[in-house]
Amino acid sequence: MVTTAAVLLxxxxxxxxxxxxxxxxxxxxxxxxxxxxxxxxxxxDRAAFADDLFVVTRDSYADRVREAVPEATxxxxxxGRDTGPALAYAASEVSDRLDDxxxxxxxxxxxxxxxxxxxxxxxxxxxxxxxxxVTLGVEPDRPATxxxxxxxxxxxxxxxxxxxxxxxxxxxxxxxxxxxxxxxNAGMFAWTPDAFLDAAGDGPLAxxxxxxxxxxxxxxxxxxxxxDPVSVxxxxxxxxxxxxxxxxxxxxxxxxxxxxxxxxADGDNATxxxxxxxxxxxxxxxxxxxxxxxxxxxxLVVAAFDDRVLVVPVDEAQRVREVVAELRENGQF
Amino acid sequence: MVTTAAVLLxxxxxxxxxxxxxxxxxxxxxxxxxxxxxxxxxxxDRAAFADDLFVVTRDSYADRVREAVPEATxxxxxxGRDTGPALAYAASEVSDRLDDxxxxxxxxxxxxxxxxxxxxxxxxxxxxxxxxxVTLGVEPDRPATxxxxxxxxxxxxxxxxxxxxxxxxxxxxxxxxxxxxxxxNAGMFAWTPDAFLDAAGDGPLAxxxxxxxxxxxxxxxxxxxxxDPVSVxxxxxxxxxxxxxxxxxxxxxxxxxxxxxxxxADGDNATxxxxxxxxxxxxxxxxxxxxxxxxxxxxLVVAAFDDRVLVVPVDEAQRVREVVAELRENGQF
Numbered sequence: 001m002v003t004t005a006a007v008l009l010x011x012x013x014x015x016x017x018x019x020x021x022x023x024x025x026x027x028x029x030x031x032x033x034x035x036x037x038x039x040x041x042x043x044x045d046r047a048a049f050a051d052d053l054f055v056v057t058r059d060s061y062a063d064r065v066r067e068a069v070p071e072a073t074x075x076x077x078x079x080g081r082d083t084g085p086a087l088a089y090a091a092s093e094v095s096d097r098l099d100d101x102x103x104x105x106x107x108x109x110x111x112x113x114x115x116x117x118x119x120x121x122x123x124x125x126x127x128x129x130x131x132x133x134v135t136l137g138v139e140p141d142r143p144a145t146x147x148x149x150x151x152x153x154x155x156x157x158x159x160x161x162x163x164x165x166x167x168x169x170x171x172x173x174x175x176x177x178x179x180x181x182x183x184x185n186a187g188m189f190a191w192t193p194d195a196f197l198d199a200a201g202d203g204p205l206a207x208x209x210x211x212x213x214x215x216x217x218x219x220x221x222x223x224x225x226x227x228d229p230v231s232v233x234x235x236x237x238x239x240x241x242x243x244x245x246x247x248x249x250x251x252x253x254x255x256x257x258x259x260x261x262x263x264x265a266d267g268d269n270a271t272x273x274x275x276x277x278x279x280x281x282x283x284x285x286x287x288x289x290x291x292x293x294x295x296x297x298x299x300l301v302v303a304a305f306d307d308r309v310l311v312v313p314v315d316e317a318q319r320v321r322e323v324v325a326e327l328r329e330n331g332q333f
Numbered sequence: 334m335v336t337t338a339a340v341l342l343x344x345x346x347x348x349x350x351x352x353x354x355x356x357x358x359x360x361x362x363x364x365x366x367x368x369x370x371x372x373x374x375x376x377x378d379r380a381a382f383a384d385d386l387f388v389v390t391r392d393s394y395a396d397r398v399r400e401a402v403p404e405a406t407x408x409x410x411x412x413g414r415d416t417g418p419a420l421a422y423a424a425s426e427v428s429d430r431l432d433d434x435x436x437x438x439x440x441x442x443x444x445x446x447x448x449x450x451x452x453x454x455x456x457x458x459x460x461x462x463x464x465x466x467v468t469l470g471v472e473p474d475r476p477a478t479x480x481x482x483x484x485x486x487x488x489x490x491x492x493x494x495x496x497x498x499x500x501x502x503x504x505x506x507x508x509x510x511x512x513x514x515x516x517x518n519a520g521m522f523a524w525t526p527d528a529f530l531d532a533a534g535d536g537p538l539a540x541x542x543x544x545x546x547x548x549x550x551x552x553x554x555x556x557x558x559x560x561d562p563v564s565v566x567x568x569x570x571x572x573x574x575x576x577x578x579x580x581x582x583x584x585x586x587x588x589x590x591x592x593x594x595x596x597x598a599d600g601d602n603a604t605x606x607x608x609x610x611x612x613x614x615x616x617x618x619x620x621x622x623x624x625x626x627x628x629x630x631x632x633l634v635v636a637a638f639d640d641r642v643l644v645v646p647v648d649e650a651q652r653v654r655e656v657v658a659e660l661r662e663n664g665q666f
Contacts, residue, residue, distance in 0.1 A: 019626075278655050287642065291665065293352075293656045295645040297633065302644050309620065309637045311644060312628040322611050323626045332624065 002128040003101040004121075006047035007090045008072070009187075010040055010057040010065055010108040011080055015324040015333075016257035016317065019308030020286065023333050028109040029064060032255055032272070033264075039255075040108040044069045046116050050104060052097075056090045073097070078224035083187070084235035085208055085227050088200050089220075092212040095193035102127045103196070105189040113251030123190035123246040126159045133199055134190040134244040135162065135237060137183025138252045143174035146256060146318070148185040148233060151177075152245055162243040165233065183245065185233060186252055199240040204230055258284050258301040259317035269294070273304075284314055335461040336434040337454075339380035340423045341405070342520075343373055343390040343398055343441040344413055348657040348666075349590035349650065352641030353619065356666050361442040362397060365588055365605070366597075372588075373441040377402045379449050383437060385430075389423045406430070411557035416520070417568035418541055418560050421533050422553075425545040428526035435460045436529070438522040446584030456523035456579040459492045466532055467523040467577045468495065468570060470516025471585045476507035479589060479651070481518040481566060484510075485578055495576040498566065516578065518566060519585055532573040537563055591617050591634040592650035602627070606637075617647055 014027025021027040028040040035042060040055075047053060053072040057065045058080050065074050075093050077086050087105060094101055102124045119136060127134040137150045145168060153163035165185065169177055201209045204227070211223030237243055253260055261270040261284045269277050273287035275294070282299040285292050290304045301317055303310045312319055327333040347360025354360040361373040368375060377386060386405040390398045391413050398407050408426050410419050420438060427434055435457045452469060460467040470483045478501060486496035498518065502510055534542045537560070544556030570576055586593055594603040594617045602610050606620035608627070615632040618625050623637045634650055636643045645652055660666040 276656060276659060278652070278659070290640045290642055292642040293644070293660075295643075295652045295656055296649040297644055297646055300630065300633075300644065302635075302642065304637065304642045307623045309623055309625040309635065309642055310628075311626070311630055311633065311635050313630055316629040319611070319628045323609060323628055326609060326611070327626075 002124065003052065003098050004050040004124050005052040005054060005094050005098055005101040005103050006044075006050035007087070007094065007103045007105045008040065008043055008047065008053070008055045008069075008108040009083060009086060009105065010055050010061060011077055011086055012107075012109065014109050014256075016320045017255070017303075018320050018324050018327075018333070019303055019305040019310050020288075022306070022308070026061065026109075027255070029061075029068065030109075032261075033111065038068055039110065040065070040068050043106055043108045043110070043112075044072065046112060047104065047106060047120070049117050049121070052094075052101070054090060054094060055108070056086050078221040080229070081224060081227055082229040083232040084200070084205055084230040085224060087189075087196065087232050087236075088205050088208050088212060089224070091191075091193040091196045091200075092220075095197070100192075102190055102192055105191075107187045107254070109255070110186070111253045111255050115248075115250035119246060119249045120188075120190070122158050123188075126244050126246060127190040127192060127195070130242075130244060131192065131195055132242045132244050133195055133237060133240050134159070134246055136186055136188040136190075136248050137245050138186045138248045140178045140182070140184055143171065143178045144184070145169055145171055145174050147254075149174075149177045149182040150185050150245055151180065151182045152247075156244070158246070160245040160247070162245045165238045183247060184252075186248065186254070187233075188248075189232070189237075190246075196236065200236045203235050203239050204228070205235050257317040257320060258286070258303060258312070259314050261286060262314050282314060284317075335457065336385065336431050337383040337437055337457050338385040338387060338427050338431055338434040339377075339383035339437045339439060340420070340427065341373065341376055341380065341386070341388045341402075341439050341441040342416060342419060343388050343394060344410055344419055345440075345442065347442050347589075349653045350588070351653050351657050351660075351666070352636055352638040352643050353621075355639070355641075359394065359442075360588070362394075362401065363442075365594075366444065371401055372443065373398070373401050376439055376441045376443070376445075377405065379445060380437065380439060380453070382450050382454070385427075385434070387423060387427060388441070389419050411554040413562070414557060414560055415562040416565040417533070417538055417563040418557060420522075420529065420565050420569075421538050421541055421545060422557070424524075424526040424529045424533075425553075428530070433525075435523055435525055438524075440520045440587070442588070443519070444584075444586045444588050448581075448583035452579060452582045453521075453523070455491050456521075459577050459579060460523040460525060460528070463575075463577060464525065464528055465575045465577050466528055466570060466573050467492070467579055469519055469521040469523075469581050470578050471519045471581045473511045473515070473517055476504065476511045477517070478502055478504055478507050480587075482507075482510045482515040483518050483578055484513065484515045485580075489577070491579070493578040493580070495578045498571045516580060517585075519581065519587070520566075521581075522565070522570075523579075529569065533569045536568050536572050537561070538568050590650040590653060591619070591636060591645070592647050594619065595647050615647060617650075
């Protein structure tokens with residue numbers, strides 16, 4: 001029987017949730033919403049059915065990962081280079097440690113609803129059965145422009161062929177893609193290490209894959225340093241032939257930016273922490289141990305964490321990137 | 334020669350500057366602007382030419398007043414009842430301590446520019462010479478609706494008679510009043526204790542004045558408890574005959590609410606504390622030791638002090654009252 005190795009990606013920062021996320025407290029360590037567990041811990045719990053648990057992270061987060069997920073094998077990537085190199089590294093490490101494993105690759109900072117295990121086990125089964133790369137696709141509930149889309153091809157019963165990956169679309173295209181039955185690329189995958197490394201050897205990750213296969217730590221490190229940051233979607237999936245698609249049977253939100261909380265609001269305003277709103281609607285009011293009052297203002301994100309406060313219109317929540325860029329430049333992120 | 338007794342009113346809270354002002358840290362103890370000194374300390378320094386210095390405050394602020402203004406005689410009002418009772422109490426206390434004094438009554442939480450002493454000495458001189466109540470009038474730089482106005486009457490050389498006090502006007506009336514040469518009532522006065530107590534004996538403060546004149550502390554305390562909060566303008570000045578007006582030869586701002594900082598801004602935004610603004614203008618961004626970012630939003634007050642954050646449009650800054658009312662109800666102010 002196949003060994004399922006859950007591989008959690010926990011090397012990112014989730015900068016668009018600043019000031020909740022900071023360089024010293026990336027998003028996966030946050031306990032967003034009603035659940036006291038961090039997003040990382042929830043992901044580990046969700047993947048507990050797997051035979052083995054790995055977490056790929058960067059050196060500076062490694063201790064906290066070990067503390068949050070003591071049952072996991074922590075893989076410290078030689079350098080932060082986005083999901084492509086991280087997953088190549090993970091594939092190499094899993095391959096060294098386990099025979100006949102299928103990797104179930106999961107972001108560690110998403111919010112995922114009920115029904116995850118069924119979909120994940122299907123994806124693992126398809127990956128094992130076909131030897132192909134498998135991606136999970138989430139059914140869109142809106143024509144989002146912030147995600148890539150996957151167009152399903154032939155129906156194979158428990159999965160589809162992938163006809164085409166589509167990059168983050170503009171608003172009009174997003175509507176067309178949703179109407180055409182495309183699914184969101186949610187960054188969750190299943191594959192064997194060999195299938196992945198084979199596919200990765202054919203693109204920008206080729207030098208890294210070669211270095212990893214030499215089993216020489218030093219050359220892997222320097223190959224990591226040499227590779228440009230690149231997403232697994234661009235570096236591997238969009239170039240690979242025969243990618244399979246398993247539709248997700250669960251709710252999903254990547255909580256990528258503060259506007260995600262507005263989508264998840266019950267009442268007039270989405271609140272996290274203590275808030276007082278007077279004649280105010282459509283706001284996201286989020287804080288740690290603070291008390292935030294909003295009077296006579298609509299559709300704003302007001303986020304207060306530690307000694308940092310952010311105000312930005314909800315529909316410009318992505319612009320938090322501009323703040324973070326400026327803060328980084330000043331060593332204040 | 335007349336003895337000038339500066340009497341600083343320091344019993345208020347300045348609630349509209351919440352969250353900078355709080356029940357435990359009223360506005361007069363704040364160091365607003367570039368000056369490190371608190372508004373109270375600045376007022377004491379400004380009045381240092383007086384022969385005696387008194388500060389009227391409430392019991393819970395008394396120790397901090399003594400610390401901030403060690404040279405002052407601190408008068409602790411039996412109960413907080415607005416400026417009318419506070420000044421009656423002060424008049425009684427000054428009268429007990431000093432012969433032939435003129436009280437120079439000053440709010441302790443305003444920002445006042447150069448030239449104060451000349452105007453104040455004129456007001457004291459007029460009060461001593463005429464035996465009448467004297468009020469200072471500030472030349473308006475805009476048709477503000479938040480202040481009372483004073484219409485000057487006959488010109489007496491170094492002062493005017495007061496023709497009429499006008500309550501806080503609506504916008505159209507404010508413009509008329511400014512055009513007609515009316516001045517703002519800035520809450521700064523000069524009078525002898527006797528002149529004030531005589532005038533105050535003729536209105537809602539009559540029972541309090543009688544009790545204060547019995548020289549019996551207990552009856553004064555209970556009279557204080559019995560009197561309704563009332564401003565000195567309503568309780569005394571607007572009813573008195575022969576009030577005199579000395580035009581102020583200095584810049585003045587009561588910094589009553591956060592929009593005051595917008596008026597005093599040099600650049601696109603008024604900032605107090607560390608702030609990052611991107612594509613944002615007309616905002617008041619104020620904090621203690623925090624860092625506040627505002628992106629893509631205009632004309633907002635964003636104020637962060639201690640564990641409190643407030644967001645309100647600049648032109649609705651007075652609505653901070655609604656926040657404070659709600660917080661008080663919950664014991665959170």
